[in-house]
Amino acid sequence: MKTLQVYDPALCCSSGVCGVDVDQTLVDFAADLNWLKQQGVAVTRFNLAQQPLAFAQEAAVKAALDAGGAEALPVLLVDGQLRGQGRYPSRAELAQWLALTPEALPVAPAACCSGSRCC
Numbered sequence: 214m215k216t217l218q219v220y221d222p223a224l225c226c227s228s229g230v231c232g233v234d235v236d237q238t239l240v241d242f243a244a245d246l247n248w249l250k251q252q253g254v255a256v257t258r259f260n261l262a263q264q265p266l267a268f269a270q271e272a273a274v275k276a277a278l279d280a281g282g283a284e285a286l287p288v289l290l291v292d293g294q295l296r297g298q299g300r301y302p303s304r305a306e307l308a309q310w311l312a313l314t315p316e317a318l319p320v321a322p323a324a325c326c327s328g329s330r331c332c
Contacts, residue, residue: 222286223262
């Protein structure tokens, strides 16, 4: 089974998708992680604010933090190997790293209103 470990910066909650000012990048990334889980990938997320010991215990993450500080986060490991840091990857990148075929995010349906006429 393929694995993905995500070492997030300090977020308000485990997913970072909370509060009134939600970051769309985190929303998209959360959807991508759910998609990966549906593809059979074991996904584990670590939040610096809630699990700092996990960051210190993983050599690649500790090295990234030592070199770049908090700007190095998030750090992403695929099967234990460093694959990305400093930004959240797209679904296409995740799929490539894990040898999966990317599936597009669902598109929100367009409004049915046309001019002054609504259905």
